[in-house]
Structure formats: C-alpha cells, structure tokens
Amino acid sequence: MTETLTLRALNRATLARQLLLERADVPVPEAVERLCGLQAQEPKPPFLGLWTRLEGFEVADLLGAVRDRALVRATMMRGTLHLMSAPDYLALRAPLQPILNGGLRVLGNRAEGLDLDKVLPAARALLNEKPRTFNEIRALLQEEFPEVNDRALGFAVRMCLPLVMVPTEDRWGFPRTSEFTLAESWLGDAPAPAPADSPDALVLRYLAAFGPASAADAQEWSGFAKLGEVLERLRPQLRVFSDEKGRELFDLPDAPQPDEDTPAPARFLPEFDNLVLAHADRTRIIAAEHRPSLTTKNLRVRSTFLWDGFAAGLWEMERKRKVATLRLLPFGKLTKRALNELTAEGERLLRFAEPDAAEHVVTTAEA
Known part of the structure; x- marks a missing residue:
C-alpha cells in the first residue's frame, strides 16, 4: 500500500532538502549543489538565500566561489538566470536546451529572418574574441544581420549558446553591465555542455532538492512537458508516495524524511527564491x-x-x-x-x- 504523506510531512521534507530546518555548515559550492541552484535574475537574492541557509555565511564566501569558477551564473531552468555549481551546469545545461529553444516562440514576429545556423556561429566567434556585454553582442550582430530585430538576436544568443556571466568587483558580483563569455572558455579544461537526449539526470537532481514531488511539480520547475514518462521509466529506483489529495509523489530512496513535528525556525526568503517556485502545487509552502x-x-x-x-x-x-x-x-x-x-x-x-x-x-x- 502506498504511504500517504501529510502536508506537514511534505513541508518538513522540502525544508530539509532546502537547508531551512537548521543552518548547514558546508562550503558554498556544496550548498548550491544541494539546492540544485539558486534563481538569480538579480545579483543580491542568492546572497540572502544562502545567508538564511548556511552557518556563518559571508558575502565573500559566495564571491570567492564565483571568482574561483566553482559556481557560475547562467541561463538555466525556465530560461531564467540561476547560480549553479560548475559540475551541475555542465551536467544539466544540455538537457534543458530543447526548453530554451522553445522559449524563442515568445519572439513572435520579431523572429522574422532569424537564422540560428548563421547567427549562433557569428555570436560564438564574437565571444571567442573576448567576453562582451549583451549590448555589445546585439550591436555587433545587428551590423552583420541588419534585417533581423536586435532584441531577437540577443535573445537567441542568450537562450541557445552555453554562456556564463563574468563576475566583477561589484559588491554583489554582477552589475547590470556584466559581460558574458562561453562556458567552455570560462571553465577552462572542463568540457562544454554536450547534447543529451534524456532529462533523467535533471529529474533526479530536482527530486534531491525538492522532493517528494509529482510529475507536474517537476514540469513546473524545469519547463519540460511529459515528465511523467521519465518518472515512469525511473520508477524502479524511486520511492513512491501519495499526498492527501491523492497525487502520486516520487522521491529518492535515501532522501531525508523528517518527522512532521520537527521544529522549523523563523526564516526569511529573498525575492525569486526557488522554494516558492519549484512545485505546481505549492501548498506545502x-x-x-x-x-x-x-x-x-x-x-x-x-x-x-x-x-x-x-x-x-x-x-x-x-x-x-x-x-x-x-x-x-x-x-x-x-x-x-x-x-x-x-x-x-x-x-x-x-x-x-x-x-x-x-x-x-x-x-x-x-x-
């Protein structure tokens, strides 16, 4: 018989994965991996998100990890900027590419004349010369492709090339004028994200950070459709629960499941925190x-x-x-x-x- 998890049990399980039941004493890169990234449309929120989760966290801890290239800030889930560990970025960026490609649909008529087979190699050549801001990239590409909307050119590059942002000496590391470079250039000997056919690794990393969760939850977080098929394939290696609404939930077999009466302290979450964005049914939070x-x-x-x-x-x-x-x-x-x-x-x-x-x-x- 499938075990039913109460709302409080789901809450405590998710808080445990997200380092919110007690502050963790772990290095920043390890924490970011355990969280499966921090949403980072703006520079400051990841600092606040780590402060609320880590014992003795200092601004310099995150800045040092970014400047040492253990962490990167790059376009990831749902086409939004995330702070990710370098290994997670390299492992998970490629499975997301179909979703990022699909994001180009928002361009509508502005995509008229946009030929990715020509634009992306041209952008790669520009970025191989040196890191550049997106204002520079758009202007240079517009010179080469004058008939294409400049915003469409920039958006295509942002979504379709594996880029990372170059940190500066700014207090929060990434001012609005930040430059971008190719991931393979920034990460040195590390391989560039390679094509991948399956989102299996992405789903497993999601469950580690946000489980137990349903297929709909994983789809909401990742942007992938039809993840029920992936979870069905992975079912033999997962634990399966149900919630009080009868939804089927999946989890890793060794993931923490605290008692639902475990105390949960006062915590402050910054803007765009993944905890409030990572599930289709967010009543657990x-x-x-x-x-x-x-x-x-x-x-x-x-x-x-x-x-x-x-x-x-x-x-x-x-x-x-x-x-x-x-x-x-x-x-x-x-x-x-x-x-x-x-x-x-x-x-x-x-x-x-x-x-x-x-x-x-x-x-x-x-x-």
Whole structure:
C-alpha cells in the first residue's frame, strides 16, 4: 500500500532538502549543489538565500566561489538566470536546451529572418574574441544581420549558446553591465555542455532538492512537458508516495524524511527564491489563498518569511541614509512568540545585508 504523506510531512521534507530546518555548515559550492541552484535574475537574492541557509555565511564566501569558477551564473531552468555549481551546469545545461529553444516562440514576429545556423556561429566567434556585454553582442550582430530585430538576436544568443556571466568587483558580483563569455572558455579544461537526449539526470537532481514531488511539480520547475514518462521509466529506483489529495509523489530512496513535528525556525526568503517556485502545487509552502500575492504585475517574485515552516507573510527592506528597515507584511495576525523570533531574525538579516547602517529596524504592518 502506498504511504500517504501529510502536508506537514511534505513541508518538513522540502525544508530539509532546502537547508531551512537548521543552518548547514558546508562550503558554498556544496550548498548550491544541494539546492540544485539558486534563481538569480538579480545579483543580491542568492546572497540572502544562502545567508538564511548556511552557518556563518559571508558575502565573500559566495564571491570567492564565483571568482574561483566553482559556481557560475547562467541561463538555466525556465530560461531564467540561476547560480549553479560548475559540475551541475555542465551536467544539466544540455538537457534543458530543447526548453530554451522553445522559449524563442515568445519572439513572435520579431523572429522574422532569424537564422540560428548563421547567427549562433557569428555570436560564438564574437565571444571567442573576448567576453562582451549583451549590448555589445546585439550591436555587433545587428551590423552583420541588419534585417533581423536586435532584441531577437540577443535573445537567441542568450537562450541557445552555453554562456556564463563574468563576475566583477561589484559588491554583489554582477552589475547590470556584466559581460558574458562561453562556458567552455570560462571553465577552462572542463568540457562544454554536450547534447543529451534524456532529462533523467535533471529529474533526479530536482527530486534531491525538492522532493517528494509529482510529475507536474517537476514540469513546473524545469519547463519540460511529459515528465511523467521519465518518472515512469525511473520508477524502479524511486520511492513512491501519495499526498492527501491523492497525487502520486516520487522521491529518492535515501532522501531525508523528517518527522512532521520537527521544529522549523523563523526564516526569511529573498525575492525569486526557488522554494516558492519549484512545485505546481505549492501548498506545502504557501496556502493557496496567499499564492497570488507572491508575484507582482511585472512578474517579480516577492520576498517571503516562514513561520512554523510555511509562508506567513511577505517582507520588504529599504535603506534611508543610515537607517536600514525590514518591514514584515504578515498574511494574518502573528503570535507574540512568532513576532519576537521573526524580529530577532530580521535584525540579523539587516546587519548582514546593510552592515554599515547605524540603525537596523524591523517593523510590522497590520495584518
């Protein structure tokens, strides 16, 4: 008989994989591998995401790993920028290529005249000369292909070539003017991502970081359709559960399954955190009635805070002169204990994110 996992059991299992039941004392590259990457549309959120997961994390720990090329920032799942370990990037980038190719459909009429067989070799030649910003890449390609939309040229290169961003001396490592280079150039002797026919490795890495999960969950995270066929093929090497809704869930046989009563401390998740994006059914982290508030009209994924393992509200941070403020926006009334622990954790986060502020203040909006 298939074991049924309660909502709290799913919550605690996912938090354990995501290093959110207790801070881990592991090197940054290992942590990023265990998380199967950190979404990184903007430079700062991965630093905050690692701070909330790792014991004694410092900004320099992540910057050092990126500059040592143990980590890369590159286009990955769902066509978005992720911070990945170099081995994961090399192993998982190729299985994603069909999804990235499919992303070109959003160009619509702007893709008129776009010939990838000509554009991509031209872009590769430009990047073999030296790293370049996307403004440079678009301008140079437009000179060679004047009849093609410049944004279409740039988007095709971003999605169809294995590129990584070159870190700078900026505080968060990647300013808006960051340059890109070919992965094989940046990673030296490491092989370039090679063509791969199967997403099996990608699915197994997903389950390690976010399981137990359904086929629909894995599809939501990866962008792949028909992952049920992959999971069916992998079934003999997986554990199978069901949730309280009767959905079939898959997991690795040796993955952690904490007791559902395991304490879950107050935690702050940054914008775009994968924890709130990695499942089709996200009730293991956030109640369905609160899910719409996660995303703004311009598709920004807002910062959330966890209490007892579940998203209990949103948070915002601002800096005015020498005062750094973190504002809690709870979904409902917080208990005194929750408010005290969230305030203490919020003050620690402010001291990390704004170390030179003279004052660090946590405030709470009315629920």
